[in-house]
Amino acid sequence: MITLAGITKIYGGNKAVNDISLTVLEGETMVLLGTSGCGKTTTLKMINRLIEPDAGSICLNGKSIHLEKTEDLRRKIGFVIQNTGLFPHYTVAENIAVVPRLLNWDKPLIEQRTSILLEKLHLPESCLPMFPHELSGGQQQRVGLARALVSDPEILLMDEPFGALDNVTRSSIQAEFKAMEELKRKTIIMVTHDVQEAFELADRICLMDKGRIAQVGTPKELLFKPADDFSRKFFDGERLALEFKTVTIKDLWSHFHEFKGDTDQLLAPAETSVWLAMERFSGDNTIGVQSFLDDETRVVKSVSFQELSAAFYSYQKSAYHD
Secondary structure: OEEEEEEEEEEOOEEEEEEEEEEEOOOOEEEEEEOOOOOHHHHHHHHOOOOOOOEEEEEEOOEEHHHOOHHHHHHOEEEEEOOOOOOOOOOHHHHHOHHHHHOOOOHHHHHHHHHHHHHHOOOOHHHOOOOHHHOOHHHHHHHHHHHHHOOOOOEEEEEOOOOOOOHHHHHHHHHHHHHOHHHHOOEEEEEEOOHHHHHHHOOEEEEEEOOEEEEEEOHHHHHHOOOOHHHHHHOHHHHHHHHHHHOEOHHHHHHOOEOOOOOOOOOEEOOOEHHHHHHHHHHOOOOOEEEEEEOOOOEEEEEEHHHHHHHHHHHHHHHHHO
8 A cells, every 4th residue: 555665864964764665554554653753753744745755765556656746645645643733713614624625525525424523533513613722632633533534535644643632531532543443444654652552553563763664563573573672672661561462362362271161251352452351350359260252263261360371471481482
């Protein structure tokens, strides 16, 4: 879907982005992660030509982004930034309608699409005549997302989209973001400096350092198969929590015994993270075992806290040893 080849951007003799190449697959969420000044936002903005590269090429669906007008390119790409970028003198309805009006949509179609997105993003229709300053931070961020999604673009670029929110609101919007069917069929590139957010939302992570790509891979690959010292040390401060959240019951499946009797317990999916399973044990002392269902095989396995702890420790040893 998106290909960057040998991209370089120079500011004042310094290479903010230094000869990077990256392929983003159709329908995946790629997170650009790294320390401040590593070049991730510059890279993101070169994709919709808010910044022009000094060298290299960028293609969308095999076609160079320089073969069409900049304004036409940007209308096909949703863009969400940290502070929403909403026009303060426009109402919510007017903000959402900016791109559809540029595309000459008729009013009923704009209103229909806006109404659908408000429902999906848990925004009341009563907010439509309001101005951005009259909304909470979480509502403003939802309106920014609605504006980016209203024309149904194939590609969504997001620059620290949840960075200005408090932790509770941020967690809520991240959960909604993950669950939205609308987003599951889009190709998304997101910039963040928040490691937990990256691991929560990414299919793959592009870890950057000093304008270069240090490693690209799934969250599991970055944790258990670091490419170099930088990749390994970058996650050290949060490693155990990230492992708990990344490893699933399905990853540990072979360590558990099949349960063949009747159970009145609610069956959790085998894709449940170890973190969530541990939380359930610690949150309810009456739970002796939890039962998990593998959707593919329809096999049920019941797991005690001791079995889960032992299986996770064994997985850790094996993963790092390999």
